[in-house]
Amino acid sequence: MTSLDQRPDPYPAPRPDDADDAPAASPVPDPFPVPGLDERRARLVAQTDLLRATARGADPATPVPSCAGWDLGMLLRHVGGTHRWAETVVRTRATGPVPHDAVDDVSADGAHPGLTGGDALDAWLEAGAAAFGDALGAAGPDAPVWTVAPGGTPVFWARRMTAETALHRWDAADALALAWDLDPAVAYDALAEWLEFSVLPQAYASEAEQRELLADGRTLHFAATDADAGLTVDLSGDAPTWRRTGGAAPAASVTVRGPLPALLLCVYGRRESPRTYAGEAEVLGDAALFRDWRHRASAWLRR
Incomplete structure (x- = not known):
């Protein structure tokens, strides 16, 4: 993922429709409670567990139509590599970009050699999500870390990786003709x-x-x-x-x-x-x- 972190204000105020002296509209609250870091850690692990359940017993060579050119094994290596990349950022309190070969090289003989069988991939995904969750907990919500977009704390990575995992869980479910749902x-x-x-x-x-x-x-x-x-x-x-x-x-x-x-x-x-x-x-x-x-x-x- 390329860096998006150059903009000073990621949440600009909406442009008023009327004159500059128009009264400001009351802010609309979030419809759901804003999760803390512990809840975000739990969501990340939960989405990973659901992805593992979706892929369990499936042939890693199954094509994934929504990710052109990828099979299921490539998808799982990408997700697990992404978790480990983000874990490295948080654990080391990185102040700049971290090499992302583990994210981009999804071939069986690339950045993750030997990860070809379903059981090995399952255990690897479980371990990676657990290590990432531990790193988030150790860092806390306010530790300054590099992020690919404005944010600059571990909260950004917990949120980003939860969305990443949930979407790729859909990719796996679609490839295997299985049901998918997501908490609203x-x-x-x-x-x-x-x-x-x-x-x-x-x-x-x-x-x-x-x-x-x-x-x-x-x-x-x-x-x-x-x-x-x-x-x-x-x-x-x-x-x-x-x-x-x-x-x-x-x-x-x-x-x-x-x-x-x-x-x-x-x-x-x-x-x-x-x-x-x-x-x-x-x-x-x-x-x-x-x-x-x-x-x-x-x-x-x-x-």
Whole structure:
């Protein structure tokens, strides 16, 4: 993952629609309790355990359609390597980028030689998540560490790796035609993280790619059907912003509506597979704008 940490303020205030002296809107609280580091550690381990259960007994050579060119063994080596990469950052209190060969080299004879069988991969995933959880606990929530985007504490890594693991668990479930679901609170947190990234200029291929999305009155709204939760991306100002909107349904250029796990799959470009997840995200309004925004704002995922 490329670094996104150059922007000084990752959570810019939304641009007011009226005059500069208009009264500020009351902030909309999170629809779920904000998790502390211990809860985030537990979520990371839980998602890893669910991934292990999904893959247990499956052939590591099974193709993973949502990760082009990868098989299940490659996917699991990527997840386990990512956990170990983040663990190194937190355990060493790294102040700058850490080599990420373990993340990128997913071949059986690459950065993780010998990890080919299902049992070996299962035990390796378990050990990596446990070590990462221990490193997070030892560091505490406020220790300064390098992060790929604004944040700079172990909390960032616990949150990032939970989302990473949950999404790749979907990839494994889809490849194996198994059911997948996600706690709405975890899905909401991961969706909010994605939107936080989407307002960073470094998330785009270029500044021009971001600027071309901006236009008066242009907004995208995400409306949850399984919680009193909504999120809005505002593209009408000098730079993208996002805000929580609760259960309100503001007018928007495009509204993406569905259960929170389905909204998360949608922003990450995973297809909604009935065999995998029963929820569905419905795109209402300017679907072309949504697809364009999603593609441009997710350039960081393709680096």
